Amino acid sequence: MSSALFSSSWYRVEQMRPALRGQARLVRHTYRGQRWHVLQDLASGRFLRLNEQAWRIVALLDGRRTLAEVWEQACLHLGDAAPTQDEILQLLTQLHQANVLLSDRRPDLDDLEQRRRKLGWARLKQYLGNPLSLKLPLLDPDRLLGVLARLMPRALLPWLGLAWLALVGSGLVGAAMHWQELSADITSRVFTAQNMLLLALAFPVLKAIHELGHGLALKLLGLSCHEMGLMFLVAVPVPYVDASQASALKSKYQRMLVGLAGMMAELAVASLALWLWVLVAPGVGKAFLHQVLIAAGVSTVIFNANPLLRFDGYYVLADWLEIPNLAQKSNQYLGHLINRHLFRVREGLQAPPLTPREAPWLLVYCIASFGYRMLVAVGIVLLVAPRFFFVGVLLALWSAWGTLGSPLLKQLKYLALSPVLQGRRALAWSLSMAFAGAAAAFIALVPLPSWTNAEGVIWMPEASRVRAAHACFGTRVLVTPGLPVRAGTPLLGCSDPELDAQQAQAEAKSAELASRLQHAQSVDRVQAQVVEAELRHARQRLADLEQRRAQLSIASPVDGIFVMPSPQDFPGRFAERGDHLAYVLEPRHYSLLTVVGQGEVDRVRSHTERVELRSVDNIDQLLAARLEREVPAATTQLPSLALALQGGGKIGLDPSAARQEPQALDSLFHFELRLLGEVLPKAVGQRVYVRFVHEPEPLARQWYRPLRQLFLKTFAS
Template sequence: MEQSYLSSSWYRVSGLKLRLRGHARIHRAIFRGQLWYVLQDRTSGRFHRFTPETWFIISLLDGRRTIQEIWDMACAQLEDKVMTQDEVIHLLGQLHTTDVLFGDVPPDIGELADRGKKQRDRKLIMSFMNPLALRFGLIDPDKFLQATLPLIRPLFSWVGALGFCLLFGYALVLAGVHWRALTKDVTDRVLSAENLILLLIAFPMIKAVHELGHAYAVKRWGGTVHEIGVMLLVFMPVPYVDASDSLAFQNKWHRAIVGGAGIMVEIVLAALALIVWVNAEPGLVRAFAFNVMLIGGVSTLVFNGNPLLKFDGYYVLSDIIEIPNLASRANAYLGYLVQRYAFRIRSATSPVTASGEAGWLFFYGFAAFFYRLTITAAIVTFVSRQFFIVGTLIAVWAVILMLGVPVAKGIWFLLVNPALRHNRGRAFGVVAGTIAALAVVLFLVPLPHSTIAQGIVWLPGNGIVNVGADGVVTEILAAPDSEVAQGMPLVRLEDPLLAAKVELLTIRVRELKVRLAKQDIADEANSLIVKEELRLAEADLALAADRQKSLTVRSQASGTFILPGATDLVGRFLHRGETVGYVAEFDHPLIRVVVPEDEADLVRSHTRDVSVRLVGDMWRAIPARMIREVPALSDSLPSAALSTVGGGTISLDPTDPKQRRVVANLLHLDLRLDEDRTIPRIGSRVYVRFSYGAEPLAGRLYRGVRQVFLRVFQI
């Protein structure tokens, strides 16, 4: 036996006779094709995973054999795979710490009491480590669940699965049909005082049924549930159950169903609520059903169903990909990469135990961290809008726990960890170099900065040919695509009723003039009446004559006359103000571009260069210049082509029945190309780049954060 297998402390444990306590249970499990043994502590509810070699040692702990005898047997059986004496000592210490060992050593009552107190303190501290989810255990529901299980068991079958799929599919169809009504004024509806009361009532009720789904799933496959309690989720009390017994299930799909049972329950409740909402009359029942849909949908998507948070979706993913303790092992793997390859600690141990785990651990470690930051920021923003002080406290708490604590642990590791005794200088150098590099990139390196916006080929107001009066088109006076001058007639309309009205008013004016001429000078009262009638008749005649003149549509500008639908225009009835065509100067086209409100100040104050790319010629950037700005921000679009409905990028307000209003205000700008360029057609989409020169990232980040505070908190 090589010296590395031996330990100078072996004499302290070699003569002990130990065995596992009665509350310890062992389960075989297969993870990613490898055999493992899972030790379940039924008293504390904790689980520990061991390799077959480690389990061989544990299985020989029967209270009769000494540790020396057990190790000798392991050496004979396992040969080169046997654990070293130091590893055996570490294993015994681990089992002793978890309080699953019993032997011929008199128990240290003081140590046991101190260990129990530390465990309780650690559990209490961990409860408060997450500012958004505090847990408090209440009762043991196992007897109740066992008594009512026969009523629920049929749901955990193929028939239940088929019913779930049919209900879910039907709900999706209903949601698609009634999507506009569902999303109309959703923010105002949710945050109204009346609805918040319903929301506060519905949320814990739904979560109670949700947790029962987990509990019954555990009981369905023979597990036990010994704790039900209350969790303060963003300070709202919701029930929870301890379903950790499912970790002992050998079938990974049974474990996954336990993890996903709550999600499935909420989907069923949301689907049933949607059916009620569609068929119910406006009132309390319909409003309550809407809140059930909201909770079942949003919480499932953002919280429970998302594997990047340690809720239901996390455990489902962990079971399906067969990587227990995914989150903690992902963090450990990232730490291992830093220690092994950045700090060059050769003794660093990788948490990867099977092929394929490294990719999952690497991706999950980064994705979960950034998603937690995002969702925490969203929660803080939401709460701060209503309760600024509470939101600020949550933000401080979250920053300390998510950023401050890891940084403090990292500093402590650099200062005192013995693994760095030969590499501490390198570790400090790597950390300092990384911080310096980030600082240089953020504050010193200027990077290109620009805004990309969309626009359309636009016409000034006098380039749009509108009809001046209602009428039927009788003649096209100017050939389409021909050059026309300002004031030139383009289209003639006819309105027989208007012509008859002009004739009647003309006769009426003549009649009143004759009556006024014959009026007795002495009869002043009648003369005044006739004069007033004549004045009104002349005004009506002038108005009708102007309308008759406007039946001949004239060009208000010089350029090319564009007449869409010219072949079937004659004979059509057009209303006053209706657009019939355009007069455009294609050699000097106008571009109307819309810029989001957040970018408006940058575009106004920092723009150095403007370039335009046509949809049909994206490879060529055409220089342009700003010629005018619409003074006020607007919530309308110059063309539907810029909206998401028309293929653009700007979202329309779903509450607007006319689909003209946008969600956020826009700045409208007019541009002129710096070179002669023929534009394919009016209304074609263009992409506009506003360049601001080069600027370090720090300035942009500060500006973005400042805009958020101004928009959300008005500070």
């Protein structure tokens, strides 16, 4: 309440006899134990929320009492809690702007036209202030929703809720049962030209069902819905309905039901699509149903169900917390805390009315929603910019103004002109500049830990692989797999019928040449020298064949544990020269292969102080390692599928590449690390988190490098 009880402008309005319009509807709400009164203008659909004191004043506006009489009765009944004359004038202004106030004076047509233009400009300004979601009203869906509502008898509505629970529950069970098939090779199944076309067809239909769910819930609860159109979400047309009529519902659970109705309809469609996807044969229909599942899951989780954006989840959270205008109130509360505790404002500062345990929700929501909006805005700009450069730049500037520029300008204007800061303006400017300077100095000058994160896979050295020295047929396994062996121990026996024939032929040839040499030595010395040369060549060939025959018994290359997949299939199997047949594993000889992107490779090469590892199955255990060697050229080939998205990693595969060798979408550099210490991994092929620790540097340098690389990569021609 302001300190002045009387107003200098009161004489102008004290004889006015105001009343509420007949189109005004009253609804009583209870928020956190306090009663509030909501006035709705049925013509425009606008709402005005009044507390108990304000409603005491409004209830006296019957068109017969003058405003002076209304104030006198308010002072008589409310005592010290009675509003001042300025507060009553402010209340009348709000009623007038909400178009629910009628007076005995002649209407000012110019004022009505000015108010209409002001309302239109405010709506246009609201649309322009959010470049990522522009709305275009198209039609009135109330008649269609009425027809749909009449097709659903009210007696069946409770059973309809149970049917929805059963359907969505079965869909969740089905998704868990077929999760491997649903998520396998997700990138190549979604981000292809054909599947993206199917997604473009499925998304608007799914969103239309979503929005009709909101409208149908309103209709079933006795309200109306008079606006439906298109919302251009990142230049993509998406249907929407105006469900603001839900504010007229008394029960918060009914209001929450309206907010959840769209997601409920979407989840029901997704559940039906899942079971149809299971039943239909592979083809275009199955691919379309898969895209429906993707669209329903991503849009529901990231946008609709997220309370940090002003979509369905936001309104559901606000109703559940019983905090109307949650975003606006959280911003006001944060501003009040800054004025009171930072700028030390004591006079003229009115604290926002708060109920117990409301303040933590407001503070957390204000900070979290701002950060998430920034993240989503930057992500959407980077998504659009590579495909439409000019549009992407305009969208980036527009979003930067809406998320940073405009709020900053408002804060500067507040510091310069706000009467609340009277007498504290110099302190407010000094503290604001000091905090801004301290934050800039911290970001630009204070060294902080710096590192590069990557993923790797535990691998064995080449010496641990048991290979076929020559092409041969397997005969038997000489050592039971799983037993320790020493280097040189025979592991596998092979045979080569062609080699046997060649050896027998070489032995016969050598015996023949030995007989001819013995005869020539007694007859012709020149002929003897020729035969002797042939004999040496034949004996050399025989020695080579005997050496090859000895290699048919494949020995262990190193000490370790003999491991062989499917040893029962080895007898009779044909192996080419160099084929992998088995492994001899020794954890002390394991290495680690990791890949680093082109943007981070220079820092990993030149500025790495140490390397830290954490295995996926034991994230709390820190392993030591050192940088052993680097493959100097960039490549798209991955050392293991475990590093790809399909294997649980973070690297996307090129769907157009051959399936035999996994190919990454971007070029990568391979590094080999040598494990140190006594704690060693036990599983080959295990994925490991790798951190290359660099020298400390300020945040400005740490942020500048990836932003510059991201900009160059995004806008490169």
